[in-house]
Amino acid sequence: MSLGQKSQPGKPEEDLQAQGEAPGLVDVQVPTAEEQEATSSSSTLITGTLEEVPAAELPSPPEIPQGASSSLIVTDTPLGSQSSEDSSTNEVEGPSTSPDPAPMESLLWEALDEKVDELVGFLLCKYQIKEPVTKAEMLESVIKNYSNYFPMIFSKASEYMQVVFGIEVKEVDPAGHIYFLVTCLGLSYDGLLGDDQSTPKTGLLITVLGMIVVKGICVPEEAIWEGLSEMGLYVGMERSIYGELRKLLTQDWVQEKYLDYRQVPGSDPARYEFLWGPRALAETSYVKVLEHVARVGARVPIPYPSQPN
Known part of the structure; x- marks a missing residue:
């Protein structure tokens, strides 16, 4: 389930049966003329038909477990309010407050792209002064706190040097991780x-x-x-x-x-x-x-x- 979505589980059958016996809960039936006259002054929930209640004020019907009564149940609690039991349930089962990882991942990729750009500039400077470059130099001068991502950053920067500038980053000492920068194709x-x-x-x-x-x-x-x-x-x-x-x-x-x-x-x-x-x-x-x-x-x-x- 994605973040921000709230689960709305149906109540067990015994809860629905208990509600049917609780005070203030009645089945919606067609009343007689005498019942309409007797209840018109005391009802606190509905003063007309359901069609007369604005649609925005009608709550979504709860899920009814299999086997439970399908008759519509209403309470004399005002529409839109919740019981203390419902409130406590929502607090427990509410959406997770953990941060969405997507923005954090986006920030990481932006930082890695910046490191690629910085390394390309560093390699260009080394090429211009005709100096070799070592992995230790790149880590200390450019990569710094992103050493775990060095292989990816180095690979992208080397590819950019080759495609855009025609400069090959050529390893000449694998043990010491030393590289020369030379023109492609000789x-x-x-x-x-x-x-x-x-x-x-x-x-x-x-x-x-x-x-x-x-x-x-x-x-x-x-x-x-x-x-x-x-x-x-x-x-x-x-x-x-x-x-x-x-x-x-x-x-x-x-x-x-x-x-x-x-x-x-x-x-x-x-x-x-x-x-x-x-x-x-x-x-x-x-x-x-x-x-x-x-x-x-x-x-x-x-x-x-x-x-x-």
């Missing part, structure tokens, strides 16, 4: 070479390389913009963690030789398409990228952040 690019030193862009680069492979090696630019928009990334959007998308794909990654951006031969008006650049072909392969995309796609979708932290 790519030498992380996007931290320019003015923006806060957000690695390898994850987005791998995503675009995967789109090109899946869609047919030479892909119209409209297909790439549409695919990115489905991820919540739009050309011209303000405060993207990746900067301006059109410039990133058509200029920055072309200069880095990860992408080729060229006019479709014979197109008039001019249309453009994306291909893999020579650096992407040298550092990875179609098969490796497809395997990475398949692993990422098999997981629960992770929303790409639209603003820098």
Whole structure:
């Protein structure tokens, strides 16, 4: 039975029989004219028919145990009031006063989500300064009182680093729980070479390389913009963690030789398409990228952040 619901058990048969013998309880019957005249001045319960009593004032009929009399019983206690016996029974059998666990569970999940965000920020800082990270550091600096949930927090933060930023949290010393942070697929690019030193862009680069492979090696630019928009990334959007998308794909990654951006031969008006650049072909392969995309796609979708932290 859920919290807030009150049990209304039927009274045993002997209680109902006792009530039938108690003073003030009468069976509802059709009275004679003499009885109506004799009782009209003394009755304290009903001055008219039951239909004349407002519906809101009529209590729900009690459950009648099997075998008990089915005749309607009324008392001369005013409607809506309870006897002392009923009151004491309700006090004993009333709803539980224990707290509802749902809000507490919700608060716990919110706290764990915050810890995941904090750990992602901590790992990004470690990657930027090219330092390894240990489990002891993470527990002391981030996890703190939530050490029992470390495996879950660490797993979610590692997955976020891989999918969004293209950074793999790689364990290099199982005994000492020491981890290095490296770019996925062995790519030498992380996007931290320019003015923006806060957000690695390898994850987005791998995503675009995967789109090109899946869609047919030479892909119209409209297909790439549409695919990115489905991820919540739009050309011209303000405060993207990746900067301006059109410039990133058509200029920055072309200069880095990860992408080729060229006019479709014979197109008039001019249309453009994306291909893999020579650096992407040298550092990875179609098969490796497809395997990475398949692993990422098999997981629960992770929303790409639209603003820098």
